[in-house]
Amino acid sequence: MQKMETGYSIDGNGGAVEGQQLYLWTTKTTNVNQNWVQISHGSGYYSYKKEGTSLCWDGGTGGAKRQAVTLEVCDSSNYDQHWKKVKVTSGTEIYRFEKRNAPGFSIDGNGGAALRQSLYLWTSSSGNINQQWELTRTDDTSGGGSGGGSGGGDHNLDASKAPSGNFDLLDWYLSIPVDEGDGYATSIKEVELAASYEDSYFYTGSDGGMVFYTPVKGVTTSSGTKYVRTELREMLRRGNTSYSTSGKDNNWAFSSIPSSSQSAFGGIDGVLDATLAVNHVTTTSSNNEQVGRIVIGQIHAEGNEPIRLYYHKLPGNSNGAIYFAHETSKSDGGNETWYNLLGSMVSSNGDLNSTSNPSSGIALNEEFSYTITVNGDALTAKISQNGSQLASKTINMSGSGYDDSSNYMYFKAGIYLQDNSSNDSDYAKVTFYKLTNTHDNYNP
Template sequence: MRKIVLLTLSLIASSSFAATDLQQWTLSVPIDTTGEGRSDNILENQLADGFQISPFFEKSAEGDLIFLAPISGPKTSENTKYTRSELREMLRRGNTKIRTKGVTANNWVFSTAPEADQQAAGGIDGVLEADLSVNHVTTTGEKNQVGRVIIGQIHANDDEPIRLYYRKLPHHNKGSIYFAHEPLSGDEQWYEMIGGKSSSVAEPEDGIELNERFSYRIEVVGNQLSTTIIRNGKPDINKTIDMSKSGYDQGGQYMYFKAGVYNQNSTGLAKDYVKATFYRIDVSHERYQ
């Protein structure tokens, strides 16, 4: 197994965002100030300069990052029906001479990618760690959508090697954790870690309540994708899957992490929303400087 060199760019200092370095991210927020019909995208320099917009993206008095996405609002593209308040990893750190898309110094690749892609990319393999609490999920709408929110992702060109979900049903006190893996061809694969994804699932005894603090770790080494849920006083929960047949080892596939809230309900009341507080976000890649 290939070793990941942890050249970590931490977004926290002493469990707080008081010394936040947001230069490595852009932010999508569900507002449209340009009138173009799409949600605004806040670039690295503006985000690092202290951008906030209530209630969609704020810093608490302690410096933690608070994300909120209502059901109704501008979307990032015509390909999605859901709103988001979500960070997008940008290895270029504000250097606009580097293209945001493609196998460039702005993005990373798996260590199973062709050698030419590994040389051209900004990093190889990767780890995303986040410490957070989910504060609110939607309680209205169709039963197959209510209560769902994506809290972390790896995004590729057009597909997602992982989308990590938190879901709490309206009649439950505790929520579930599960994730989707999307190969380049074929059906999505679903993996349940705590509780289940079903709209009729029983309340998980070991589930996560709203405002309960927990952590997740998403790690890729070659074709191995590992996801871990960490909670104080409880055993870690880990799931590792083999991506050797998923197609991401072919040339031209590039990756970036995402973190925040991506609302997965488009059917409830317009003002219903998802909200989460992130206390810590760390990313690392081999060869990233």
Template sequence: MRIFVVFLFSIALCISTPAQAGDPPALVLDLSNWCLTLPIDSNQAGKPDEIGQPDLASFVDDRYFRANSQANGVVFRAHCGGVTTKGSKYPRCELREMVEDGTKRASWKTHGEVIHTMDMRVAITATPEVKPQVVCGQIHDADDDLIMIRLEGAKLFVERNSFGDVMLDQHYQLGTPFDVRIQTGRGTVDVWYNGKQMMSWAVSRSGCYFKAGCYTQSNISKGDESESFGEVVIYRLQVEHSD
């Protein structure tokens, strides 16, 4: 009996062992319904590398995508000279929402009965020197970004393209963790910042999905060095879709 109890205790310890520095980011965040875009083109296919499931479950890149030293967050980095996706002139190390255990791209609408929610605890830890701008989260629709959580200098805000920005923090300090909730459904998009609702916007879009990570808003044509970078640490990332 004692041997059996010890065996069960050993199993419990293995299951509950926390992530350690150097472990795959998938041991820190649940990445089962995400794919990752990197700011590099290692296979020379003419577009940025994309890491999907099941490879993302064990993927680590010490430069761009790794657990932080405390193993309580995932570091996303994109340098200004990085490869960009079609239709964008800026590099990214960014997750794209998927469904069905990462096998299919998510696509939903803001005006249905289903409520779509992304909760994040995140810190922006670095911005390029010349154009210090980084996006850490967004809703993208079938054609373009719908909203982006964006830092420009010290101003952290919700960008809505031609519909006007919504300020979250006018004096954000790099490295400061904050909580953000983006929720949409039944014809509105709502944003909370550190528990306070900051936006409720009536808007209808289709083909939508969440994105999270580091979308650096500069490149060498803006005057930044190729190795200058943006960096984001995500400590919590949860997505839910509920009636």
């Protein structure tokens, strides 16, 4: 973020020091101290987190001339860290940053420009060149209309459309936690979902993202499920109900099955690619195994799950950890092994290993991407942000029992809540900005 008509940008200095005042430094796009992750709070307000840290711009209490703008631990509920991007010149990426709870004051770079020149608040004025900042994206913006890299960028989504107007949803159905008359959750099938379906659990947000909302109190999908979900289930048949939900041609398999059996499936191997932000998790339970924990992506087999990808943020922490579980095939006993990606929250058997704040974790409302890839016996989960890989883990599924051609796979994405002990009024909310599913030998 470069101060207009200067060669100086907003710099957070080296490392991560709380209370440090932001200042100007010579512009250099490769300088990590000048790279800021944009975190959307909706309604046009954002926080800016220094890349690789858990510190955000903070304007202090209230607003006054020359009030310092400092780095403080990110807190999505703290309005001192919320900034409105006010476009100064149409057709450009030049903005003024106005404090949410003191709209009469904006970030000001003082007159001229010099190394270590401090940033502070000053009376808001779009005509004041000291408050004009040019934004330059340094992340990977590939991905087209479904949203590109993470970090709060423009995903070219239309907030006036239902989710199916921004995402291809014909090869998904949706589960919502509403009783459909038999005591279990309602399923919105592919054709209805793709025909501009929206409800209070699944809708388009103000930024065009696809929002999933899941309360603690709600009906489940089966008698054997103890948690509520608002979640998409992959359907390769794309609305052709002559194919059954559990049929091989509606699902896919790993290429580790015999080659002679592969043509019976709708696809072979696969990649699930998503960009999202977790907006809210449960906070009211004292059970750290459950509170703040959701599943945001899965591969589900006929009985068990080769992968469940978790986001888990405890109420006292500013960041959430990300980890996954790999479950062997039901015929192999359904044993689970757990792997940490960001943070070290769980042990290999799934027990809570740490409740400390994961410094490398992801804050609420902070965009990130995950990619789940299967290639034969190799299953890889990758987390990335701003075009940079944050974590990756590949496991060998040889011996997990999924090379059985009688089994089948499908992706799931959204919210599978893992908390039934918080208050009934508590909830989880996630916004997806990109969601794609691809397979070999898939010809819809």
